[in-house]
Amino acid sequence: MTQIYVYVTHKGGVADDIASEFIAAAKKIDPSATVTAVVTGSGADLDAVATSLTSKYAEVIKISDPALAYPNAEVIRKALCNVLDKSAIVLAPHDTLGMDLCPGLSIKMDSTFAADVVDFEGIDGGKLKLVRQELGGAVSTHVACDISNGAVITIRPGAFAPVDSAASGKVTDKPAGDLSAKRKFLEVVQAEVGDVDITKSDVLVSVGRGIQEQENIAIAEELAEAMGAVVSCSRPIVDAKWLEKGRQVGTSGKTVKPKVYMAMGISGSFQHMGGIKGNPYIVAVNKNPKAPIFQVADVGIVADILEFMPALTEAINEMK
Amino acid sequence: MEILVCVKRVPDTAENEFQLNSAGNDLDRDDLVYSVNEWDNYAVEEAIQIVDRVGGSVTVVTVGDSESEEVLRREMAMGANNGTLLSDDAFENSDGKGVATILAGEIKKGKYDLILTGAQADDAAGQVGGMLAAMLDLPYASLVNKIEIEGSKLKIGREIEGGNQEMNEIELPCVLSIQTGINEPRYVGIRGIRKVAQVEIPVKDAAALGVDPASVGEAGAKVKRVDYFVPVLGDGAEMLEGSTDEIIAQLIERIKSKGGLA
Numbered sequence: 172m173t174q175i176y177v178y179v180t181h182k183g184g185v186a187d188d189i190a191s192e193f194i195a196a197a198k199k200i201d202p203s204a205t206v207t208a209v210v211t212g213s214g215a216d217l218d219a220v221a222t223s224l225t226s227k228y229a230e231v232i233k234i235s236d237p238a239l240a241y242p243n244a245e246v247i248r249k250a251l252c253n254v255l256d257k258s259a260i261v262l263a264p265h266d267t268l269g270m271d272l273c274p275g276l277s278i279k280m281d282s283t284f285a286a287d288v289v290d291f292e293g294i295d296g297g298k299l300k301l302v303r304q305e306l307g308g309a310v311s312t313h314v315a316c317d318i319s320n321g322a323v324i325t326i327r328p329g330a331f332a333p334v335d336s337a338a339s340g341k342v343t344d345k346p347a348g349d350l351s352a353k354r355k356f357l358e359v360v361q362a363e364v365g366d367v368d369i370t371k372s373d374v375l376v377s378v379g380r381g382i383q384e385q386e387n388i389a390i391a392e393e394l395a396e397a398m399g400a401v402v403s404c405s406r407p408i409v410d411a412k413w414l415e416k417g418r419q420v421g422t423s424g425k426t427v428k429p430k431v432y433m434a435m436g437i438s439g440s441f442q443h444m445g446g447i448k449g450n451p452y453i454v455a456v457n458k459n460p461k462a463p464i465f466q467v468a469d470v471g472i473v474a475d476i477l478e479f480m481p482a483l484t485e486a487i488n489e490m491k
Numbered sequence: 492m493e494i495l496v497c498v499k500r501v502p503d504t505a506e507n508e509f510q511l512n513s514a515g516n517d518l519d520r521d522d523l524v525y526s527v528n529e530w531d532n533y534a535v536e537e538a539i540q541i542v543d544r545v546g547g548s549v550t551v552v553t554v555g556d557s558e559s560e561e562v563l564r565r566e567m568a569m570g571a572n573n574g575t576l577l578s579d580d581a582f583e584n585s586d587g588k589g590v591a592t593i594l595a596g597e598i599k600k601g602k603y604d605l606i607l608t609g610a611q612a613d614d615a616a617g618q619v620g621g622m623l624a625a626m627l628d629l630p631y632a633s634l635v636n637k638i639e640i641e642g643s644k645l646k647i648g649r650e651i652e653g654g655n656q657e658m659n660e661i662e663l664p665c666v667l668s669i670q671t672g673i674n675e676p677r678y679v680g681i682r683g684i685r686k687v688a689q690v691e692i693p694v695k696d697a698a699a700l701g702v703d704p705a706s707v708g709e710a711g712a713k714v715k716r717v718d719y720f721v722p723v724l725g726d727g728a729e730m731l732e733g734s735t736d737e738i739i740a741q742l743i744e745r746i747k748s749k750g751g752l753a
Binding site for chain 2: 266267271274275276278279283284285287300304305307309310311313314315316352353354357358361374407410411416417419424425431438452453454461465466467470471472474490
């Protein structure tokens with residue numbers, strides 16, 4: 172019988188959406204597996220999230236310690252190593268905590284590691300077959316993992332349709348054990364608010380690498396002005412310091428809910444798409460016909476944005 | 492401070508359109524343009540800036556074949572002091588743990604205060620840094636976008652969801668994976684490359700590193716790629732075709748109907 176632990180992250184006493192996505196993922200790994208939720212933290216928030224999970228999971232392991240109050244991956248890793256059966260499969264979200272925690276956890280548990288998995292195709296002869304992406308989402312791969320010694324696997328948030336399963340489970344308290352660590356959490360510094368709030372705009376003209384030069388941002392600004400829109404961007408534009416952080420759409424930037432999203436020269440990585448909610452009408456213009464953005468956009472145009480945007484701006488202005 | 496930066500030669504996502512080979516089991520690699528993994532340039536730049544402030548040296552290391560030497564030279568042209576190539580037929584087709592095992596072998600032979608990797612590379616796993624740290628029993632932090640030196644400790648920032656920054660204190664020696672945007676990597680000109688063209692780059696094999704060949708490469712890999720395929724994520728966009736004027740007329744009509752134009 173396969174034992175699967177799912178590490179459920181939470182905030183303010185509420186489990187992240189990943190809690191229901193894990194159930195779908197675990198079923199795809201092995202429909203007959205025993206699936207146990209694991210939560211770490213301390214105090215009333217932890218108690219609340221553990222209790223809430225008993226409506227989804229038959230067993231919930233709760234590891235409570237003041238040192239686990241803030242999710243410090245170095246401390247959580249020790250707690251999980253102290254408590255979990257090392258031959259099991261451990262699932263965690265592929266987010267900034269999961270990325271911090273899981274590669275090292277796999278070494279300490281002496282098990283196999285797979286990151287950012289988007290699908291599972293079951294276990295065959297001790298090998299778990301899974302799907303992940305490489306090269307910024309340009310290609311996918313089937314991967315075979317030897318799980319005879321257990322596995323630690325991060326799954327992509329949002330990749331598995333949440334499953335509602337009814338359970339009336341129980342919470343088991345486990346002592347955390349030694350949690351000494353050489354890394355200490357200090358504080359969270361909130362992202363600075365820029366001069367423009369991109370989350371408030373119904374239409375966004377969003378630029379990516381295709382803009383090529385800092386001076387070309389003006390071309391996007393002209394289009395945005397013609398459309399009554401605001402300019403936002405993908406990560407490389409902020410890394411290059413061409414626009415401020417407050418303009419970035421994505422999991423490491425802002426979450427936006429416009430009516431229309433103009434993706435101009437944006438390839439469409441999942442980190443970027445993760446910041447677009449509310450099912451907007453997505454227009455993608457990219458000179459690479461194989462750009463992943465064309466798979467998720469509503470309408471696509473293969474063109475160089477540096478030629479296309481001025482032509483569109485002119486056409487809109489002529490209409491007025 | 493003695494700093495080691497682990498770098499990788501990868502297909503450049505900005506310069507390539509990826510195609511599968513005729514058998515469908517690998518990329519068509521014949522005409523691919525390779526470069527240094529983008530995240531690694533930020534790691535090397537950060538290492539150089541730290542050494543500029545407090546002294547010490549920067550060593551860049553990579554696991555690969557002779558073609559990987561070019562990425563070491565590029566990073567040395569940026570200002571890294573030394574480069575080392577870890578190369579052996581037994582290293583081929585290593586999984587993430589295999590790569591970390593090889594790098595750990597090299598790190599154990601030296602004495603480093605700080606070990607940096609890029610936050611991720613072409614396979615988007617972001618695994619080697621965290622594995623290395625666990626193998627060496629060193630503290631680790633990922634997605635680092637700020638480093639301040641405070642004696643035998645570092646104050647570091649990690650990029651977390653929503654663009655917020657999580658500040659931590661971490662003891663040296665440690666392993667950090669570096670996120671893009673932490674700095675602005677310096678430009679490397681042809682003259683810089685020429686300057687380091689003749690510098691000797693030592694090559695170390697499994698025996699020199701004390702790495703068991705059975706624990707790495709194809710033999711040691713527990714994670715194996717079966718094939719590549721082009722993903723189908725959704726129904727796909729309605730592609731507009733025709734002259735630019737025709738496309739724009741169709742597009743404006745659609746944007747209007749969705750409330751994007753008054």
